[in-house]
Amino acid sequence: MxxxxxxxxxxxxxxxxxxxxxxxxxxxxxxxxxxxxxxxxxxxxxxxxxxxxxxxxxxxxxxxVRPQTLFENDTMFVLDGGHGFGQVAALEATNRAIAKAEKSGLAMYTLRHSGHCGRLGAWAELAAGAGQATIYFANSVRPGGAQIAPFGGSDRRLNVGPISLGMPVKGADPIVLDISTASVAMGKVRLARNQGTKLREACIIDANGDLTDDPFALDGPPPGALLPFGGHKGYGLCVFTDLFAGILTGAGADYRGEATGWYPINNVMAIHINVSMLGDLDAFSREVLDYASWVKDSPPQNADQPVRLPGDVESENRRLRSERxxxxxxxxxxxxxxxxxxxxxxxxxxxxxxxxx
Incomplete structure (x- = not known):
């Protein structure tokens, strides 16, 4: 409905x-x-x-619960989310990083032990509105909470590892990449179950070692495992979500043990770059728009599917769904x-x- x-x-x-x-x-x-x-x-x-x-x-x-500051200087800070709502912690962290990057040109923070932070791309969009480029890595660690099989492996060892990258464009929508390093995000697996549909591709290794598009095969019983996207390339990025957002933040990346059933806790590493300190933002934005136009002018393989850049679909959806x-x-x-x-x-x-x- x-x-x-x-x-x-x-x-x-x-x-x-x-x-x-x-x-x-x-x-x-x-x-x-x-x-x-x-x-x-x-x-x-x-x-x-x-x-x-x-x-x-x-x-x-x-x-x-508001996040606690464990360390802070002119360009860096470390937050502990205290298992509070992740959207609240991420909003506070993003606003603080924006302020630091505005002053110093660069800001980096880690956030650990936070509730689910939601859509990472939302924070990249917020920073882009302040003229800042961003890099986000997140993980979701808990005992028995792995979801992805390593490249060449067959059982769960890794988290679904979201990554978001944002680029501001003055006077236009930002370019924002917001992806899971799994072939399909866990939320989309849940959504497919609720909608009674199959996944868009066979990207789950079931308990028998067979590939399937059945969203119920992931949890079984017995449980299966998601594949990383892009084979060894997506697998490598997934590993770095655990290294950067898990181990570097102090939250860890230990998925050993029996599943606890606890709701996942998120950990984030983010970098903000004040574009205006690297050059004129107007000139920068014109160059980005020229580049974007050149890329999107490529003749589409399918006439009804024009070439898009990361973030275009989200912008189109926002306009359409706001109306309909x-x-x-x-x-x-x-x-x-x-x-x-x-x-x-x-x-x-x-x-x-x-x-x-």
């Missing part, structure tokens, strides 16, 4: 207030989840609502409504969403 963003965001805001968040925190998390749906990253959108609520109720994530609404499958909507019941959210907020369908 199609629903409008504003009443959906208000419903999520009330749900997170119901689980214990203050108004400010609930606004940040609700906005981020709905915005992820608007840009087409449904895997990081409202489908996360029920898992977040359950994680807070089980004590795996905590409401109203967000498509939510029945299973995902039922899960959001379950979260509303668990948090005693007033029925009027649910009815406001249904009224826009």
């Amino acid at each position: 199609l629903v409008q963003a504003k009443p959906l965001e208000e419903l999520l805001h009330r749900i997170f207030i119901g689980v214990g968040s203050n108004d400010h925190e609930a606004r940040i998390v609700a906005h981020h989840l709905v915005d992820s749906c608007l840009v087409g990253h449904d895997s990081h959108g409202v489908i996360r609502t029920l898992p977040y609520v359950k994680a807070v109720k089980k004590g795996e994530m905590h409401a109203n 609404g967000i498509e939510i499958d029945k299973t995902t909507l039922d899960q959001v409504l379950e979260a509303a019941r668990m948090t005693e959210t007033p029925p009027s907020f649910i009815e406001a969403v249904r009224a826009t369908a």
